[in-house]
Amino acid sequence: MTILGTNNINYLPRDDYNKAVINVGGGLTIEGTGTLNVKNTGIQSCAGIGTDQDEYTSPDITINSGTYNIEINNDGAAIGGSAKSTVGNITINGGTFYLKSRTGAGIGGTGVSFGDATPYRAKVSDTGAITIGKDAIISAESEWAAGIGTGCDHGYTQSITVSRFATISASSTHGETIGRGVSGTVGSTNLAWDDSSIDEEPSWALEKYYTPLVIHHGTKANQATNIFIKDMRSASLGLDNVNVLTRDESSLALFTLDVAINYALDNQTRMGAYQSRLDYTVSNLTTSNENTQSSESTIRDANMAKEMTEYTKANVLAQSAQAMLAQANQNASSVLELLQ
Numbered sequence: 001m002t003i004l005g006t007n008n009i010n011y012l013p014r015d016d017y018n019k020a021v022i023n024v025g026g027g028l029t030i031e032g033t034g035t036l037n038v039k040n041t042g043i044q045s046c047a048g049i050g051t052d053q054d055e056y057t058s059p060d061i062t063i064n065s066g067t068y069n070i071e072i073n074n075d076g077a078a079i080g081g082s083a084k085s086t087v088g089n090i091t092i093n094g095g096t097f098y099l100k101s102r103t104g105a106g107i108g109g110t111g112v113s114f115g116d117a118t119p120y121r122a123k124v125s126d127t128g129a130i131t132i133g134k135d136a137i138i139s140a141e142s143e144w145a146a147g148i149g150t151g152c153d154h155g156y157t158q159s160i161t162v163s164r165f166a167t168i169s170a171s172s173t174h175g176e177t178i179g180r181g182v183s184g185t186v187g188s189t190n191l192a193w194d195d196s197s198i199d200e201e202p203s204w205a206l207e208k209y210y211t212p213l214v215i216h217h218g219t220k221a222n223q224a225t226n227i228f229i230k231d232m233r234s235a236s237l238g239l240d241n242v243n244v245l246t247r248d249e250s251s252l253a254l255f256t257l258d259v260a261i262n263y264a265l266d267n268q269t270r271m272g273a274y275q276s277r278l279d280y281t282v283s284n285l286t287t288s289n290e291n292t293q294s295s296e297s298t299i300r301d302a303n304m305a306k307e308m309t310e311y312t313k314a315n316v317l318a319q320s321a322q323a324m325l326a327q328a329n330q331n332a333s334s335v336l337e338l339l340q
Helices: 203-207 247-339
Strands: 006-011 027-032 035-040 060-063 067-072 090-101 126-142 156-162 167-172 185-191 213-216 224-227
Touching (some): 224 247
Parallel strands (some): 006 035, 035 067, 126 156
16 A cells, blocks of 8 residues: 555444444555545544454554654544454564554553454454664553553554654553553563663664774774764655644644654664764774873883993993003013013
8 A cells, every 4th residue: 555645534323333444454565755634534444554453363563664643532442453353464674653542552452352253263352572673763652551562452563663763752541661551461571772871882783774984093903983874864854744824734743743853853863872982982082192202202212222232342342452552562662672
């Protein structure tokens, strides 16, 4: 599915209250440069993008790009399952998202689990692995569910993995921001973005996504600093499709601008840390250079002293030889005088 232009869906369910606004069928991949605005003003149990109520086929959902403003005023997830349903893996590789639900998650599970287990469906509403990629910009909020994770009422999510480079703003009134809704369970959680300090960030994690500028310093082969500079073009800041034509789009634009400012500040902070590190390196190199020159001077002084010692020794030997020769000549003259 490709999103182009601006698409508005104001969904007020009546007879089809148990249907997702956009049903993903057996699985759905969404991308594009457009904007999708979905608002469910009803009180029933459908998701924004996901599965219908009582659907337990667990399809996968993948979103690669685009802008999404989804508000669900019921038990469904903004992206995920409707009430009493299951959804497979949810992968958000990129895009800008403003997501809101009441008892369902912004991304993840529904707010109402199954009442009874049957041979065909689980006891709880299940969600597979939720993966948030490095290019995702997400604001997700819920009242009773997690911002990203399980819904309330005994929901289960297999795992949650968030890239340390993703931009996340998640909130929940009664659940966890990322993880469990009320009475929910998560198999495992890896919130790599939570420790993105430059001093704690392993170089292999950055090199997975960026090619560094390598500045070599020092006398050893491994004395180098890798400089990672994130993309600061408008597309990376999420500003390419910002507009203020409607109230919802204006709210999304404000959020996008806040995210862009935080992104720019994060990059500026990183550059400041690099500059401090390089300044410290320059200071160390200056001190090392001064110490090297001092050592060289000491060595030169030591060599001069040795040469002066050798010169003095040679001079003493020469003078001694001359004195001995003069003494010998004088003795021979004395003998000759006696013989005369």
